Amino acid sequence: MMIETRELTKQFKDVRAVDGINLTVARGELVALLGPNGAGKSTTLRMLTTLIPPTAGNASVGGFDVVRQQREVRLRIGYIGQGNGAGHSQRGRDELVSQGRAYGMRVRPARERANELVDSLGLGDVADRTVSTLSGGQRRRLDIAMGLIHSPELLFLDEPSTGLDPQNRANLQEHILRLREARETTIVLTTHYLDEADSMAERVIVIDHGRIIADDTPQRLKAKHVGDHVILGFTAEHDAISAARTLHAERHGTEVRVTAEDGPQQAPKLLDDLSAAGLAVSSIEVTRPTLDDVFLTLTGRSLREGRAEETVEV
Amino acid sequence: MTSLVSDTRVVFSRELRPVIRDPFSVIFSMIQPLFFLALFAPLLPGESSLQWFVPGIVVMSCLFGSSMTGSNLLFEMQTGSHERMLVTPLRRPALLIGRALKEIVPMVAQAALIVVVCIPFGFELHLGGAVLGLLILAGFCIGLGALSYTLALASKNKEWLFWTVQQTLLFPLLLLAGVLLPIDNGPGWLRALSHFNPMTYVVNAERALFSGDVLTRGTVEGVIAAAGMALLGLFVGVRAMQRSD
Ligand SMILES: Nc1ncnc2c1ncn2[C@@H]1O[C@H](COP(=O)(O)OP(=O)(O)OP(=O)(O)O)[C@@H](O)[C@H]1O
Numbered sequence: 001m002m003i004e005t006r007e008l009t010k011q012f013k014d015v016r017a018v019d020g021i022n023l024t025v026a027r028g029e030l031v032a033l034l035g036p037n038g039a040g041k042s043t044t045l046r047m048l049t050t051l052i053p054p055t056a057g058n059a060s061v062g063g064f065d066v067v068r069q070q071r072e073v074r075l076r077i078g079y080i081g082q083g084n085g086a087g088h089s090q091r092g093r094d095e096l097v098s099q100g101r102a103y104g105m106r107v108r109p110a111r112e113r114a115n116e117l118v119d120s121l122g123l124g125d126v127a128d129r130t131v132s133t134l135s136g137g138q139r140r141r142l143d144i145a146m147g148l149i150h151s152p153e154l155l156f157l158d159e160p161s162t163g164l165d166p167q168n169r170a171n172l173q174e175h176i177l178r179l180r181e182a183r184e185t186t187i188v189l190t191t192h193y194l195d196e197a198d199s200m201a202e203r204v205i206v207i208d209h210g211r212i213i214a215d216d217t218p219q220r221l222k223a224k225h226v227g228d229h230v231i232l233g234f235t236a237e238h239d240a241i242s243a244a245r246t247l248h249a250e251r252h253g254t255e256v257r258v259t260a261e262d263g264p265q266q267a268p269k270l271l272d273d274l275s276a277a278g279l280a281v282s283s284i285e286v287t288r289p290t291l292d293d294v295f296l297t298l299t300g301r302s303l304r305e306g307r308a309e310e311t312v313e314v
Numbered sequence: 315m316t317s318l319v320s321d322t323r324v325v326f327s328r329e330l331r332p333v334i335r336d337p338f339s340v341i342f343s344m345i346q347p348l349f350f351l352a353l354f355a356p357l358l359p360g361e362s363s364l365q366w367f368v369p370g371i372v373v374m375s376c377l378f379g380s381s382m383t384g385s386n387l388l389f390e391m392q393t394g395s396h397e398r399m400l401v402t403p404l405r406r407p408a409l410l411i412g413r414a415l416k417e418i419v420p421m422v423a424q425a426a427l428i429v430v431v432c433i434p435f436g437f438e439l440h441l442g443g444a445v446l447g448l449l450i451l452a453g454f455c456i457g458l459g460a461l462s463y464t465l466a467l468a469s470k471n472k473e474w475l476f477w478t479v480q481q482t483l484l485f486p487l488l489l490l491a492g493v494l495l496p497i498d499n500g501p502g503w504l505r506a507l508s509h510f511n512p513m514t515y516v517v518n519a520e521r522a523l524f525s526g527d528v529l530t531r532g533t534v535e536g537v538i539a540a541a542g543m544a545l546l547g548l549f550v551g552v553r554a555m556q557r558s559d
């Protein structure tokens with residue numbers, strides 16, 4: 001196991017940021033932690049990366065205890081935090097090289113690796129400028145390069161794509177997926193982008209109030225907690241009423257909504273049933289749930305609303 | 315394999331790089347000392363006033379530069395690069411020692427600049443003594459820089475704390491060390507206070523050494539004060555760094 005935690009807990013003065021998390025991640029997995037602001041995602045990563053000690057429970061990373069064997073853990077992981085890894089008064093390429101040196105690389109290999117990453121992350125034009133003059137997205141890509149310099153076997157990324165435009169976000173996702181393919185890197189990332197968790201991770205862990213409330217593939221999470229909807233439209237309300245009765249489904253006006261595990265596959269069958277009953281369908285629509293719907297079902301709150309709420313509170 | 319020494323070297327050269335890339339940044343913390351030199355020194359009575367005043371100004375520019383240096387760390391704590399370095403296998407003591415050692419470089423550059431500027435106005439340089447003086451000052455800078463970093467670590471998420479403490483201590487330290495005016499003729503309480511200021515001994519030692527008096531009691535006191543500062547600074551600084559998150 002790459003990561004193993006038992007009842008991992010972090011209590012700040014009056015906040016229980018992480019509340020008894022049990023988590024195992026196998027070598028080569030790509031896991032996304034999903035949750036609203038303040039859910040405890042960063043705190044979890046900060047404990048796993050040895051930055052802060054847990055107040056209860058324990059965790060091992062790469063087979064080493066995060067409290068008693070910090071050095072062994074640090075040697076094996078890469079960490080891209082929520083802030084900027086590269087110092088603002090430094091130049092990007094300098095920071096990459098000194099980051100490599102920090103991991104014990106010699107100057108020449110560190111320089112070569114830095115050049116390689118500068119090229120592959122498209123930082124060629126800005127790598128020799130002072131970091132404070134870079135745009136937010138350029139700085140974020142530099143942070144990613146910093147975390148990759150020593151080719152770690154386990155990579156933690158805290159909101160890697162925040163601040164990137166859609167194209168750079170896609171590039172980054174591709175980069176992460178390639179990295180994983182080429183080196184079998186184990187990757188744990190947090191994200192606010194539901195589509196990102198959906199398309200990249202084969203395992204999504206939903207966190208709320210410091211607890212894991214769901215842990216599965218995006219497909220199974222959606223199938224299990226929400227399911228697809230087949231929405232059938234009728235020209236007359238009395239047809240809709242009969243259809244709702246035939247299918248044991250909900251009705252809103254002239255619309256009948258059927259919950260199905262696999263909507264696209266079930267839709268033709270529904271149509272057959274209805275035409276057998278002599279009911280003519282005027283329109284049909286299949287909706288598939290998003291991870292936000294999963295979160296809404298699990299907590300009664302939307303991830304997106306959660307964000308807005310936080311902003312107001314601040 | 316890495317060691318405390320190689321880790322320290324990595325941190326030291328990282329800290330030094332912006333200074334080398336932009337040497338004018340060294341001048342920034344010197345602006346005030348240079349004003350004192352230009353606008354205050356001419357007011358001092360006596361022929362040898364420059365000989366007396368310049369060593370104090372060298373210490374002053376070291377005081378200003380090294381006491382502010384923690385603000386760089388404070389900034390890196392806010393932006394996230396300090397956190398990034400804490401996760402690397404760099405040994406925690408190296409994160410502090412490397413930074414503190416770097417203070418020597420701007421100090422030497424500033425001292426050289428001040429001396430060179432003053433020579434045409436009649437300042438007499440005794441090279442041997444001056445070199446020894448800079449060694450003492452190096453210890454003082456390391457200690458002061460380490461304390462400044464400690465203050466920065468203690469001011470996490472409270473930037474005001476750093477600047478309040480730094481600004482509050484700066485001028486009492488400076489004035490009680492007799493940098494601008496001699497303490498010797500002052501009232502007893504002021505002289506008593508100045509004995510508790512390690513900088514007093516450093517300034518006295520610098521004055522003797524820059525005038526070529528190497529073997530004096532002042533030199534010994536200066537060495538002790540500077541070494542004491544360095545040890546104290548590194549001790550509390552390393553502890554603070556080991557607890558940093
Ligand atoms: N150093 C700290 N001291 C006190 N409370 C803290 C500290 N760090 C985090 N918290 C609190 O712990 C909770 C979890 O914070 P955390 O940063 O882990 O959330 P997150 O899931 O990463 O949120 P976001 O999506 O906003 O990054 C929050 O209520 C936060 O205020």
Ligand SMILES: [Mg+2]
Pocket residue numbers: 041042043082158
């Ligand atoms: Mg976070």
